[in-house]
Amino acid sequence: MAIATSTPVPWPAPTASGPVTSSVRLPGSKSMTARALVLAAVSTGTSTLRAPLRARDTELMAAGLRALGVHVSSRDDELWTVRARPLSGPASIDVGLAGTVMRFLPAVAALADGPVTFDGDPAARQRPMAPLITALRALGVDIASANGGLPLTVNGSGRVQGGEVTIDASASSQLVSGLLLAASEFDRGIVVRHDGPKVPSAPHLRMTTQMLRLAGAAVDDSTPNVWTVESGRLTGRAWNIEPDLSGAAPFLAAALVTGGEVTIADWPIGTTQPGDQLRELLTTMGGAATLTPEGLTLRGTGRIHGLTADLSEVGELTPVLAALAALADSPSRLTGIGHIRAHETDRLAALARELGRLGVQVHELADGLEIHPRPLTGSVFETYDDHRMAHAAAVIGLTVPGVNLTDVACTSKTLPQFPALWSAMVRGTAGGNG
Numbered sequence: 001m002a003i004a005t006s007t008p009v010p011w012p013a014p015t016a017s018g019p020v021t022s023s024v025r026l027p028g029s030k031s032m033t034a035r036a037l038v039l040a041a042v043s044t045g046t047s048t049l050r051a052p053l054r055a056r057d058t059e060l061m062a063a064g065l066r067a068l069g070v071h072v073s074s075r076d077d078e079l080w081t082v083r084a085r086p087l088s089g090p091a092s093i094d095v096g097l098a099g100t101v102m103r104f105l106p107a108v109a110a111l112a113d114g115p116v117t118f119d120g121d122p123a124a125r126q127r128p129m130a131p132l133i134t135a136l137r138a139l140g141v142d143i144a145s146a147n148g149g150l151p152l153t154v155n156g157s158g159r160v161q162g163g164e165v166t167i168d169a170s171a172s173s174q175l176v177s178g179l180l181l182a183a184s185e186f187d188r189g190i191v192v193r194h195d196g197p198k199v200p201s202a203p204h205l206r207m208t209t210q211m212l213r214l215a216g217a218a219v220d221d222s223t224p225n226v227w228t229v230e231s232g233r234l235t236g237r238a239w240n241i242e243p244d245l246s247g248a249a250p251f252l253a254a255a256l257v258t259g260g261e262v263t264i265a266d267w268p269i270g271t272t273q274p275g276d277q278l279r280e281l282l283t284t285m286g287g288a289a290t291l292t293p294e295g296l297t298l299r300g301t302g303r304i305h306g307l308t309a310d311l312s313e314v315g316e317l318t319p320v321l322a323a324l325a326a327l328a329d330s331p332s333r334l335t336g337i338g339h340i341r342a343h344e345t346d347r348l349a350a351l352a353r354e355l356g357r358l359g360v361q362v363h364e365l366a367d368g369l370e371i372h373p374r375p376l377t378g379s380v381f382e383t384y385d386d387h388r389m390a391h392a393a394a395v396i397g398l399t400v401p402g403v404n405l406t407d408v409a410c411t412s413k414t415l416p417q418f419p420a421l422w423s424a425m426v427r428g429t430a431g432g433n434g
């Protein structure tokens, strides 16, 4: 599997001429796969990941750890094996456009002996790294970065002193997760205090602390905006990776758009994944959700209601929710998501521009979007190397003929099967032209 940036593949989004009825089995969570790999690398012994995500972001994470000397066997799609070994440089790590790789691996690299350079796609150089670099320096790590971001070099000495550090993590929760995941290996562990506007993506921080505890770390997150991880050895374990619930968003949205019924197999009963909030969000927008041990079923009526919501906990769901809002019977106001301007692309600007091109009236706010639905006409839809922009375009294309994505290959970041799964879902409808 190629990890390099893919060549753009233009894609006419398939329209559905009737309600879609489908059951979809999705690969593992990107966020859980990334954390399990990192925790395995700083644990003793062998770890396994059952049902991991194989996609560009997680392949890059595995490759980055291999570059540091960790043995990662990913030949078996169903079961990856990680054997921790002494971390060592020199190494060169390609982060692609993966926030998880660029934020989670520098602290791991600091535990290696020797220089480790990090760089990625051109857009990766725009993503916030400075607070993490400053925090790691305060913890005793030598990092060279010309401009406060990528490219950077971690000059590891084989150990990190650790201790107390203050960070403004309002740009990304990953800045905190990236400090915590390796901190049990620091001489003094870590105490991270956030000082600044609200940290987004709270569920992802809960995922970090929960998985750290499962790996055997002593973690205290009982005080808001303060996280403590004690120094101590973690032991390898077996991780069962849940299906990626954020990747489920466009498929569930298809039920709403077409008045159909979509089931996502093996939806976990109780999870830290932010995508679980789709049950409530899509119910507010007019769907009916039923959760059973077999999975989550979403039924739509074909009518979609506007949504007024603070999406700060679930920023990565914004593109698909904005696509639904564009097809709704009332306006929407999505707020609390200024930080997604620094995701794969400036998602607020990109959504305003591309939805606007289809005819939607969109007001861009500093921290969100106001969306006023209008009759839509098909058009080119630029995806900006952003998998979730492609998902949004596909959702609108179900009911608006002539939505032509400039590139669908960007979906390989988290779900390489997206075009095939999507077309199969649409083909399942009577008369769908997918």
Ligand SMILES: O=C(O)C1=C[C@@H](OP(=O)(O)O)[C@@H](O)[C@H](O)C1
Residues within 6 Å of the ligand: 030, 031, 032, 034, 099, 100, 171, 172, 173, 174, 177, 200, 201, 204, 315, 316, 339
């Ligand atoms: O830790 C993680 O796995 C993630 C945290 C979130 O990042 P932000 O806090 O930067 O939004 C989320 O958007 C991203 O897709 C995955």
Ligand SMILES: C=C(OP(=O)(O)O)C(=O)O
Residues within 6 Å of the ligand: 097, 098, 099, 100, 316, 343, 344, 388, 414
């Ligand atoms: C923001 C996202 O990714 P990343 O992990 O690169 O931040 C995302 O997947 O929506």
